[in-house]
Amino acid sequence: METERIDVKQSIYDRNDEIAHGVNREMTLRGSLMINVMGAPGAGKTSTIRMIAGRIGLPCAVIEGDIESDIDTQTLNAAGISTYQINTHGACHLDAPTVRGAVNAFGLPEGGVVFIENIGNLVCPAEFTIGEHAKMLIVTATDGSDKPYKYPLAFEKADIIVLNKADLLPYVDFDESFFMAGVRALNASAPVVKTSARNGEGADEIAKWIIEKKMSLGV
């Protein structure tokens, strides 16, 4: 009997990308910029979204990805930010079909900004496009300055890199020049913005970047 080799991995990525392309096109038609927010557990993804959503001056909504629980959705809803919860029940990243389902089920804003808080993980989310116009990577002063060297893909793919928990920089041994050398070896153009969700540092700069991104893409 003859056997045929089928490259399954390739076809799964192709199907994901095709669906992601459709999500992206639909969001563009609705005039809403979609941002894929990535970062390790506890980096401050939810805190950063909450901090900047009110400063953009456009309707904002969040698709919230977690393995389990709706804690972040409750937090964001309590802050007046319309949020739709996805639980992956084990999967370490969001994929385009899952986001497609959320877009269909959720009343997303027209002419605004949609944040997708990806699963807390510095590896898997960077491998999948989910319909976003831009990827925001959040890392922290408390993670250590070697992260670009150890987790290069997330830094390579990011359109903006947020160094959060900047209020803690005086208390930790974060080497900013080592960090920036690692970032720039992988990514020559993404802005790197220091933020603190504790005291609001950097929030206006990120909000401005989002508005400019939306305009430059014609979304």
Ligand SMILES: Nc1nc2c(ncn2[C@@H]2O[C@H](COP(=O)(O)OP(=O)(O)OP(=O)(O)O)[C@@H](O)[C@H]2O)c(=O)[nH]1
């Ligand atoms: N000092 C300080 N603490 C922060 C900052 N940003 C977030 N935190 C704290 O860090 C913890 C985690 O913040 P979250 O916003 O929940 O982080 P997350 O990335 O959404 O976490 P997961 O959704 O669990 O992956 C919380 O206790 C926040 O209050 C910051 O800029 N400075």
Ligand SMILES: [Mg+2]
């Ligand atoms: Mg969160």
